[in-house]
Amino acid sequence: MGGKYRITGDKFPRMRPRRRRGRLAVVVVGCGALLGVAGWGTLQLIDVFTGGGGTASAAGSRTGCTTKAGPGASAAPVVLPKPAQVTVNVFNATTRSGLAKTTADELKKRGFRIGQVGNADKVYDKKVTGTGVLLGPAASLNTSPPVLATQLATAERRTDAARKGAAVDLIIGNGFKTLATAPEATKALTALTAPKPAVTKKGC
Incomplete structure (x- = not known):
């Protein structure tokens, strides 16, 4: 070509169009997102068919498990x-006379072994504002006091580390009116010693 369109020099113009790097980046990002979604879906399917491998609470929420007390094993x-x-030992810390003896007689009818009966010592005399105090050795905290508490549920429970023996003191307070009725006490004692129902999973 001549005239003003004449080509000079040893370099020639590039005839193919420039690459569009922006479009290439979009394609790469899109492919990565597609692969990520596909991988997540695969993991979800594996989790559904295998039961998952997380903690018990997480597995329960994923599979819809619920806990319910089973009537079978206990x-x-x-x-x-x-x-x-x-x-x-029944001690009266109130000003009402004869209260220790009548309470001890009733406990004896209900099968308890009665030890000492009388007035409370000066540490508790006229100083117990509630219905009563159950005082026993520290070793008996979860044995004898809970059994005696079925007869007077509102009594306060205390322990004495220096105390010896297994006897429990029932110190009657100013708020005392009467022991629980025999049917109520029997029901409470049965509930205390009854086995607890086992917890089973449902819907797993």
């Missing part, structure tokens, strides 16, 4: 002493 019953194996 836990081991709580081993507690019978009333005949519990020695009770």
Whole structure:
């Protein structure tokens, strides 16, 4: 070509169009996102068919498991002493006379072994504002006091680390009116010693 369109020199113009790097970046990002979604979906399918591998609470929320007390298997019953194996000392910390004896007589009818009966010592005399105090050695905290507490559920429970023996003191306070009725006490004692139902999973 001549004239003003004449080509000079040893370099020639590039005839093919420039590459569009922006479009290439968009394609790469799109492919990466597609692969990520596909991988996540695959993991979800594996989790559904295998039951998952997370914690128990997480698995329960994923699979819709619920817990329910089963009527079948049960836990081991709580081993507690019978009333005949519990020695009770009954002390009156109120100004009402004869309260310790009448309470001790009623406990004896219900099967408890009665020890000392009389007035409370000066540490508790006229100083117990509630219905009563159950005082026993530290070793008997979860044995004899809970059994005796079925007869007076509102009594305060205390322990004495220096105390020896297994007897429990029932110190009657100013708020005391009467022991629980025999049917109520029997029901409470049965519930205390009854085995707890096992917890089973449903819908897993």
